[in-house]
Amino acid sequence: MAAAQTVDYSALAELMGEPVTTSVIGKPQRASELPASAVIITREQIARSPARDIPGLLQTYSGIDVNRWTAGQSDVAVRGGVQTYNARLLVLVDGRQVYLDHYGMTNWNLLGVALEDIQQIELIRGPASALFGFNAASGVVNIITRRSSDKASLTASAELGGHDYSRVAGALQLPISEQIGVKLSAGRLREDERAIRAPLLAPEMVPDVQSDHVAGSVTGRFDQTEVTLDGGYAENRQAEYLPSQYISNQHYRIGHASAGLKHDTDWGGLSFGAYANWLRADYGLSEAAPTRDVDNTAATKFANRIIVAQGSALIRLDGNNTLRVGAEYRNNRLRSPAQFSQTVSYDVGSANLMADLHPAEAITVTLAGRLDRLSLSQSGVIVQPAFDAPSAFDRDLTRFSFNAATVIRMGETGQLRLNGGRGYQLPPLADFGLRIPIQTPSPVPVFIAGRPETRPVPVWSAEVGYNRAIGEVRLETTAFWTRTEDAIATPGDGLQLDLVLTPAPLLVSRIRAVGSYTTYGAEAAVSGRYGPLSWRANYRYTHTDQTLPPITAPAPFALSPKSTTPRHKANLELGYDAGRWYATAIGRYTSSTRQFAFTTAPQLLLTPVNEAVALDARAGFKVHPGLELFAAGENLTLAGGAAVSPIPADRRVRGGLRVSL
């Protein structure tokens, strides 16, 4: 590729001898100098990990909770607040949101990206709303795919394993000319669901997990300008625990199109981009008689479209100080027969400003603020009987998010960090207008419904961290405090009902803000390398205080971070690289928790999940520089609590080949 010099993560990492990211404040920074607590997982680490998906990669780092509720459904939580359909973590692929706004969740099997195409995965712990806006309330995951290259290349994997596991995925890079390159990626995954045993409620049929995607991009680099056009389609079917902790089968289809332009200047860089995501989600798939095929005719259907346009300028004020100015517009629309009216939507206009300043040789101060103004509305036919006045949806909200950090360099390789901020979790669109009838013994019809008055959830964060490198050994420690106010919960059991006269009497249980909780704790991580041996260990302690509705049966809301978040987590990874072969082993300890689930009664209960020591491993042998044979296994110790789910974890072993040409 010719000229334009935007952020080439691979080249910059090779230059500086460590990963480089732009996810914390929008400017390129070295991993060791970030004004926030972050994890960067490199392409090499991904290739040697026993993990087969992104949650599996993230779960071995401190401060990150991964719940594998079912074989297909995972949630990633940062520093507590574990719940299904976690709406507090913003997930991006190359800056494009893959977090799904209809229910405020991330479907990790619907990202539309192959592991083989990933350059690095970046996770920022703590609110990052000042840069990324709503929903980066507890953290951000930015998945960076490989930059198109001037050389043709293919990276692909084919895997088979127990539980009818099969996966084929790959990415192909094709330079068309000196300036233009094309990238294609695709993937296909199948695996059986885990065994769901009584007394846990199970859907009447449990299909296997299916996930497919295709994606393509064209990148042109002309002088100092880079233009990218990108599109893709992904599909997924899996059993999931809903926010109510009711388990059902879902089918998702999502398409996206995006365009981006980056221009390098003598004073910094300009970046413009626009994208649209189209999601169709069918909730509650059933079994069609007599074919026993999966049937969506009775499913609750949602169609969510989001359009985002954004621009930013990164300005080098002088040698070391930087200013970033950005603006963004987004339109988010949900259409469904299961809501107040045909369409519930909002528009958000945002402006953000970041200053990265160096008042002294050893001190860096970062200040970032963002103002978001949201206008909620609804349109189309109102579903009767209606529980709210149409005017309740004509609302405007203005919220200010901020992040601040001071980093003090101590000696050649030490760094003290004080940082904090306030971010917002925007209520998912369903939380405003959902309207679903539920079956109860009550002679009066009962509905679960959203509230148009639902407010964004503020999340406050403060932390102090100290990092130091001693030779090849790197030490990272952080103490953190996070407070979530007006936490939103979906009705579970023992419904808190409002009587509504329409004029016929109805009972309505609302999605609502139910209280607050505070999480605090400490993280410590150490890593190093000695010749062919690499190692990494981390530990996190978390304590949660909560002021939330009772959790004794019948629990009205399935929200209790104190019960669902493990108090202790520890991981130890050992890797050995002998050139032609390598081996990686990871031990994961998770202390006991209790997780919500509906029983066959049906009753919402907190199910005990035992502490677990899980062992994951992978070994590979290069039969040729471009061909590797490997075997990998997760939870080889068959620890039931390793999934941190009411459904016990099983052991998953696979083998396959990886091609890099």
Added chain:
Amino acid sequence: MRKRNLLGGLLLLALPWQAGAELNVQVAARVVSFLQPPPNGAVQAAIVFQPGNAVSEADATSIERAIGGGVAAGRASIRTRRVPISSLGTLGNYRAAFVTAGLRDEQPGIAAAAARGSVVTITSDQACVQAARCVVGISSTPRVQITVSRAAARAANVRFGSAFLMLVKEI
């Protein structure tokens, strides 16, 4: 005689430390790939040295050994050729110049030649960058630190991409 050899050996050990450690050639080559416009194909880089200066010659040998038959840097492949101080007039034939240690007194002349030829000068001698006589300074221990002299870059009409400049220290 033995005493003189010992003194010379100590001097050899001490001077590189004073003038900056050995140049990290791998990093230096990658720095070249961030030039604007980026170099393409075979790129000749000069190793500026002073014959008879033990420190300079040792550094030159070390750079040659690290470069070997050539080092890839982005789309470019960097090869080196020694250029003695007495031939600075030929510096304009090169895109980059690795300035060896131990050339403090020669740095003004090197800077002038680099400015005339629009050559990016790269060194492990931070003082050369501090004095705005070299464009890029590289130190490798305990970790990679890159310093860019804005004045020297401007004088040599050398430009880098903004992502690169945001990661280095610009003085």
